[in-house]
Amino acid sequence: MNSSSALLDVQNLRVSFSTEEGTVQVLKGLSYSLPKGKVLAVVGESGSGKTVHALSLLRLLPPTADIEEGHVLFEGKDLVSLPERQLRKLRGARISMIFQDPMSSLNPVLTVGEQLKETILAHRKISKLRAKAAAIRLLKKVGISDAARRYDQYPFQFSGGMCQRVMIAMALALKPQVLIADEPTTALDVTIQAQILRLIKNLQQQTGMSAVFITHNLALVADVADEVLVLYGGLCMEKASVQAIFKNPLHPYTQGLLNSLVSINKKEDLLPAIAGNPPVPGKECPGCPFAPRCQRAEKRCFQTRPPLFGKREHQAACWLLEEKA
Amino acid sequence: MNPIEIKNVYKTYTRKRFLSFGKREETPVLQDVSLCLKENHVLGLVGESGCGKTTLSKIILGLEKASSGQVIVDGKEISKLTKPAFKKLRRLMQVIFQDPYSSLDPRMNVGQIIGEPLDIHGLYKDKLSRRKILEELVKSVGLSPEHLTRYPHEFSGGQRQRIAIARALALDPKVLIADEPVSALDVSVQAQILNLLKEIKQKRRLSMLFVSHDFAVARFLCDEIAVMYKGRIMEYAPAEELFSNPQHPYTEALFSAVPVPDPVRQKKREAVSLTARPGMENHPCPFAPRCAYVCEACHTAPLLAQVRPGHFCACAALPFKNKKSSFAV
Numbered sequence: 001m002n003s004s005s006a007l008l009d010v011q012n013l014r015v016s017f018s019t020e021e022g023t024v025q026v027l028k029g030l031s032y033s034l035p036k037g038k039v040l041a042v043v044g045e046s047g048s049g050k051t052v053h054a055l056s057l058l059r060l061l062p063p064t065a066d067i068e069e070g071h072v073l074f075e076g077k078d079l080v081s082l083p084e085r086q087l088r089k090l091r092g093a094r095i096s097m098i099f100q101d102p103m104s105s106l107n108p109v110l111t112v113g114e115q116l117k118e119t120i121l122a123h124r125k126i127s128k129l130r131a132k133a134a135a136i137r138l139l140k141k142v143g144i145s146d147a148a149r150r151y152d153q154y155p156f157q158f159s160g161g162m163c164q165r166v167m168i169a170m171a172l173a174l175k176p177q178v179l180i181a182d183e184p185t186t187a188l189d190v191t192i193q194a195q196i197l198r199l200i201k202n203l204q205q206q207t208g209m210s211a212v213f214i215t216h217n218l219a220l221v222a223d224v225a226d227e228v229l230v231l232y233g234g235l236c237m238e239k240a241s242v243q244a245i246f247k248n249p250l251h252p253y254t255q256g257l258l259n260s261l262v263s264i265n266k267k268e269d270l271l272p273a274i275a276g277n278p279p280v281p282g283k284e285c286p287g288c289p290f291a292p293r294c295q296r297a298e299k300r301c302f303q304t305r306p307p308l309f310g311k312r313e314h315q316a317a318c319w320l321l322e323e324k325a
Numbered sequence: 326m327n328p329i330e331i332k333n334v335y336k337t338y339t340r341k342r343f344l345s346f347g348k349r350e351e352t353p354v355l356q357d358v359s360l361c362l363k364e365n366h367v368l369g370l371v372g373e374s375g376c377g378k379t380t381l382s383k384i385i386l387g388l389e390k391a392s393s394g395q396v397i398v399d400g401k402e403i404s405k406l407t408k409p410a411f412k413k414l415r416r417l418m419q420v421i422f423q424d425p426y427s428s429l430d431p432r433m434n435v436g437q438i439i440g441e442p443l444d445i446h447g448l449y450k451d452k453l454s455r456r457k458i459l460e461e462l463v464k465s466v467g468l469s470p471e472h473l474t475r476y477p478h479e480f481s482g483g484q485r486q487r488i489a490i491a492r493a494l495a496l497d498p499k500v501l502i503a504d505e506p507v508s509a510l511d512v513s514v515q516a517q518i519l520n521l522l523k524e525i526k527q528k529r530r531l532s533m534l535f536v537s538h539d540f541a542v543a544r545f546l547c548d549e550i551a552v553m554y555k556g557r558i559m560e561y562a563p564a565e566e567l568f569s570n571p572q573h574p575y576t577e578a579l580f581s582a583v584p585v586p587d588p589v590r591q592k593k594r595e596a597v598s599l600t601a602r603p604g605m606e607n608h609p610c611p612f613a614p615r616c617a618y619v620c621e622a623c624h625t626a627p628l629l630a631q632v633r634p635g636h637f638c639a640c641a642a643l644p645f646k647n648k649k650s651s652f653a654v
C-alpha cells in the first residue's frame with residue numbers, strides 16, 4: 001500500500017450525523033490508499049460505517065451528515081473540498097458506484113437501454129445512434145444474452161442478478177478509474193453472486209481500473225480482493241494483503257471473524273462465535289471498540305484507543321501488537 | 326411418530342392476468358413435494374429465493390392451503406381437522422422468521438412479547454409463576470431478566486432474534502419452523518444464534534424444519550437436507566451423505582458457488598456455470614435450461630429415486646452423468 005502509487009488516498013476521514021441524541025460520530029478517522037489496478041475490500045458488520053464511508057468518498061451523504069475532518073485525494077484533488085460542479089464531472093465518469101439493491105437504482109418507467117444510453121450521452125458528445133450501439137455492446141460485455149432485444153425491456157422484466165449486471169454496465173459505461181461497489185451481491189442468490197463476483201473481477205482486470213469492494217461477508221473477499229481493510233465501529237482494525245488476512249490475521253476481531261465463518265467442508269459441533277454484540281454508535285467504549293467483546297482485553301484496552309501497529313503492508317489496531325512494533 | 330410428514334403436496338397460485346379479460350394465470354409454486362421431519366431431527370430445506378421454501382412453511386403452519394396432497398402433523402392430517410382441533414395442534418409448532426426487525430411488535434416490551442403466548446393460553450398459576458417462566462425463557466436464549474422490561478428498538482439484530490426464539494419456546498413446542506433465521510444477521514452474530522438453535526434442539530428434544538439458502542449453515546445444523554428448485558425436491562439425503570456424495574447437477578452447482586474463505590484455493594475453484602439457455606423453458610426437467618449434463622435421457626420428467634441408501638435424487642441423466650464431479654472445495 002504505497003501511497004505514491006495510490007489512485008485514491010483516504011486520510012483520517014471523520015464523519016458524524018446530527019441526531020436527536022446529539023452528534024454521533026460514525027467514522028472515526030479512517031485512512032487507506034487504493035493502489036492503481038487493485039481491488040481493496042472493505043469488510044465490516046452492519047453499522048460499522050461501510051456505506052457512510054462509500055458515500056463520503058463522493059460526497060453523496062445525506063444533509064444531516066458532516067465530514068468533520070479528513071481528505072480524499074484523487075489525481076491530486078481533494079474530493080472533500082472540491083467545488084460541487086467539478087465533483088459532478090468526476091462522479092460516474094471517473095469514479096462510479098454500484099449499490100446493494102439494483103432494482104431501486106434503476107428507473108422503473110424507462111427501458112434498461114434508454115437508461116444506459118442516457119448515462120453515456122450525459123458525459124460523451126456522440127450521436128444517439130452511436131450511444132445506443134455502445135449501450136448494447138456494454139450489455140453484452142456484462143453477460144446479458146440477446147442484448148439487442150433486452151435493450152428495449154423494462155427493469156421489471158429483469159431478474160435481480162440481471163439488474164445488477166445492468167448497474168455494472170452503467171458504472172462501466174464511461175470507463176471509470178475507480179469502481180466503488182457497496183455490497184453488490186448481498187441481495188442475490190449464491191449462484192448469481194458467484195457469477196457477479198467473477199464478472200466484476202474480470203472487468204476490473206480487463207480495464208485495469210481500481211475498485212473498492214464493500215461487503216459484510218469476509219468469505220467473499222478471498223476471490224476478488226488484493227487488499228483487505230477490516231472495519232469495526234467506524235475504525236480500521238486491520239489492513240493487509242488478502243493472503244495475509246486469511247493466513248496470518250493479527251487482530252483479535254479478524255481472528256474471531258475468520259473462526260466464526262461456517263464451513264461447508266466439515267460438520268462442526270459448535271461454532272467458535274464471537275460473544276456479545278456490535279457497538280452502538282455514540283455508546284461505544286472510549287478505548288478499543290472491540291474491547292467489550294475481546295477475550296484478550298486488558299485494562300488499557302477499555303481506556304485508550306490503540307493506533308495501527310505494524311509494517312505498512314500489514315497493520316492492526318490492537319495493543320497486543322505494541323511490543324512487536 | 327414423525328412430527329411432520331408431507332406427502333405429494335402441490336400448490337398453485339392463481340391470479341387474474343393483467344389485461345387479458347378474466348383469463349387466469351396459474352403459477353405452480355410447489356410440485357409433488359414429499360418430506361419427512363423425524364423426531365428430534367433437523368430437516369433442512371435449501372434452495373434459492375423464490376423456489377417455494379416459505380410457501381411450504383406456511384402450508385405446514387396452516388397459513389396457506391395446499392392445492393393437493395397431505396400434510397400430517399403429529400399423525401393427523403391437517404386438512405381433515407376442525408378449526409379448534411387444528412388450533413390445538415398448532416400449539417405444538419412455533420415459528421421464527423428471518424427478519425427480527427419486523428417480527429417483533431415495537432410497542433410491546435420483551436416481557437409482553439415473550440409472555441403473550443402464555444397469556445393467550447393461560448399457562449401459569451399466578452403473576453409470580455409467570456415471571457418465573459419468563460426469566461427461565463430469557464436465560465435459556467442467552468439474555469438476562471433485566472431485558473424483560475426493555476423494548477425491541479433497544480436491541481441489536483442478534484438479540485432480537487434471541488427474543489423471537491424465546492417467544493417461540495414459550496409454549497414448549499415440539500416443532501420449530503425456522504425460516505431463514507440467521508440470513509439477516511452478521512457473520513459474528515450468526516454463529517451465536519446457530520449455536521443457540523443447536524443447543525435448544527438438543528436440550529428440549531425439539532424437531533426443526535430449518536429453511537435456508539446457505540449450505541454451510543445447513544451442514545452445521547441439519548440431520549437431513551432437501552434441495553429444492555422451482556418448487557420441486559431435486560435431492561434429499563442425510564446431511565453428511567449429501568455433502569460427501571452430492572448427486573444432482575443442481576446441488577453440485579450450488580456447492581461450487583459457495584465461497585471458500587481461502588484466497589489460494591478460492592482463486593483456483595471454478596464455479597459451475599448456471600446461465601440459462603433460452604428456448605428450454607418447457608423442458609420436462611425444470612433445471613434443464615441451466616444444467617451442464619442435459620442429454621437424451623432428460624426427455625421425461627425426472628422422478629425422485631433412491632440412488633444410494635437413504636439418498637434420493639431427481640435427475641434422469643444421473644446414470645449417464647460423467648462421475649468426474651466438478652465439485653471441489
Ligand SMILES: Nc1ncnc2c1ncn2[C@@H]1O[C@H](COP(=O)(O)OP(=O)(O)O)[C@@H](O)[C@H]1O
Pocket residue numbers: 017018019026044045046047048049050051052053062064281
Ligand atoms: N442518516 C443517518 N442518520 C443517522 N445515523 C446514520 C445515518 N446513516 C447511517 N447512520 C449510522 O451510521 C452508522 C454506519 O452506517 P452504515 O455506513 O450505513 O453502516 P454499514 O453500511 O456498514 O452497514 C450506523 O450506526 C448508522 O446507524
Ligand SMILES: Nc1ncnc2c1ncn2[C@@H]1O[C@H](COP(=O)(O)OP(=O)(O)O)[C@@H](O)[C@H]1O
Pocket residue numbers: 338352354372373374375376377378379380381
Ligand atoms: N401470494 C402469492 N401469490 C402469488 N405468487 C406467490 C405468492 N406467494 C409466493 N408466490 C410465489 O411463489 C414462489 C415461491 O415463493 P416463496 O415460497 O416465498 O419462496 P422462497 O421462500 O423459497 O424464497 C415465488 O415465485 C413467489 O413469487
Ligand code: SF4
Pocket residue numbers: 251252253288289290291292294295296297298301302306317318319320
Ligand atoms: S486492543 Fe485490547 S480489546 Fe482491542 S483487540 Fe486488542 S486486545 Fe482486544
Ligand SMILES: [Mg+2]
Pocket residue numbers: 050051052183
Ligand atoms: Mg451498508
Ligand SMILES: [Mg+2]
Pocket residue numbers: 378379380504
Ligand atoms: Mg422465503
